[in-house]
Amino acid sequence: MELGLQQRQELNLLMTVELRQAIELLQYSTYELEQYIREQELENPLIQLKEKEERPVYEERLHRRSAPFGSSEMPLDAVQCVEENKREELLKQAKLMYPDAPTQSLLKYLVYNLDDNGFLQLNEHTSTAGLAFNEDCIEKGIHLLQELGPIGIGARDLKECLLLQIIYNYPQNRLAAYLVEHHLNLIAERKWNEIASKMNISMNEVKNLFDFIQTLNPRPCSFMSDNSTKYLTPDIIVEVSDEVFTFHLNDSYLPGIHMNSNYSQYLHAKNDASKYIQTQYKNYQWLLSSIEQRRNTIIKIVHVLLEKQEDFFKNGFQSLKPLTLKEVADVIEMHESTVSRATTNKVIQTPFGSFDLRLLFTSKLETSDGNSVSQTKVKKLLESFIAQENKFKPYSDQKIAEYFSTEKGITISRRTISKYREELRIPSSNRRKEIQVL
Incomplete structure (x- = not known):
């Protein structure tokens, strides 16, 4: 066996920390970029931020339900309302109506096991906090809970929720109760003939029962969930004047990034402190450069979108043309992955609503x-x-x-x-x- 030395030349592509951070920065929304800038101020003593008096005035409501086509409503004067916890309200009512401690404990146990829609979620893993409640106690507690909240609260599932509403409010409608209890799955599958056959009723009666069931509330306790209005700030704003479209980035409120002049004397010194300052100075320069690069990349992309999707900005989604990330990347002479990152987490505001920027790309x-x-x-x-x-x-x-x-x-x-x-x-x-x- 021979031992020897061999010299080999290899070419490897390594991603530096700075490059990795620049890629990450490209994906940030304007709001996330602001948070990142403020974090950098805390980490780097050379960074000094100057606040802008102007704050973002363009805001859109962000509803809890997901909608692909957005809304043109711009509630600039809307104020978010903070409501008292609904569970706490129920417990306060329970203390007023039922002064005995065992009943209050039972209701407290039930209330804190309600989901956001008021349905009771109990299983073998549910903690009773050391309290022993059998099925009879639970049933009794649900009846008491009905007196505190809307009919249907405390139901274990949709069937029970609808049945509770029929039993309490429409006790005479036994056919509807029977249909919900025994054939709710057939209603969901809209098997009207099968329902008529199994219940031995006419199609007209089936329709009347179905119309009645539709008047019931499948989520009568949705007040338990947090439906407070949330807002988003668009990253790009497109405006039209005399049929000419223009745009600007909604980043004017970002704080100005300046160098703390107190440390400039250490940049050219030759000691341990200067090495640290020089490193932080490079980070400061990198931050300025990366933000400017991000900004220029987004501007180039939006210029192409305004040209390629002009009909969309005039007429909406029905006029959206096929456009891929690669086609835009070829026009601006960048890699497709760069365009992909630059369009991630970005919201564009148009004259007829605000949308995820990625919706403008479609195969x-x-x-x-x-x-x-x-x-x-x-x-x-x-x-x-x-x-x-x-x-x-x-x-x-x-x-x-x-x-x-x-x-x-x-x-x-x-x-x-x-x-x-x-x-x-x-x-x-x-x-x-x-x-x-x-």
Whole structure:
């Protein structure tokens, strides 16, 4: 066995800490960037921030439900309301109505096991905090809880919630109670003929029962959840004047970044302190450079979007054209991953609402005439087509795919229709079917 020395030359690509941080900075929203800048001020003594008097005046309501098309409402004068904890309110009422300690303990146990919609979540892992409550106690507690809150509070599931409302408020409607108790799954699946057959009633009676059940509240205790209005600040603001679109970044409120002049004397000194100051000075320069690079990248991307998606800014999502990250990257001569990071977590405000910037990028579907159409436009067509269908004989996904192919010239599979329908939260054809009374 021979021992020897060998010299080998290799070329490796290493990501420096600065490069990694620059990539991370690119993905920040303007609000996140502000928080990051303030963190850097605490870590780097050379960084001195100068506050701007101007604060962001462009705000949009951020509703709890997810909506792909946003809203044009701009509540600049809205004030968030902080409400008292609803559970605490229920417990206060319990102390007033039931002075005995055992009943108060039982109600306290139940109230703190309610979910955000007022449903009672009990299982074998639920802690009783050392209190022994059997099923009879729980049932008694639920009845007492009904007197404190709306009918349906304390229900274990949707069926019990609806039954409680019928029993307390409509005790004479026994058919509705029977339908909910025994055939709630058939209602969900809209199997009207099967319901009529099993209950031996006419289709007209089925419709009347269904209409009545729809008047009940499936979440009568939604006040338990936090529905307070939340806000977002857009990162890019697009405005129109004389049919000309302009934009600006909504970052004017960010604090100005300056160097603390008290440390400038240490930059050229030759001691241990100067090494530390020089390192922090490089970090300070890197921060300024990265923020400017982020800003320029976003500006380049939005310039392309205004040009490529001009019809969208005029007419909305129905005019959105197919556009990929790579196509924009090629125009601005950057890598696709850079465009992807720069458009992440960004909100763009347009004359008709605020949206996630990534919604302006959409892949394409081929048409029979050799052109292409965006996925977003196809979804809008799908939504419109289903809205106009015969509700007694709704179209299947296969029928819709055939319609798009023959009438619109858009080649699309049944599976893709199903995927788009689910993304739009549109139920399947048998769940869209309404009761037809002859």
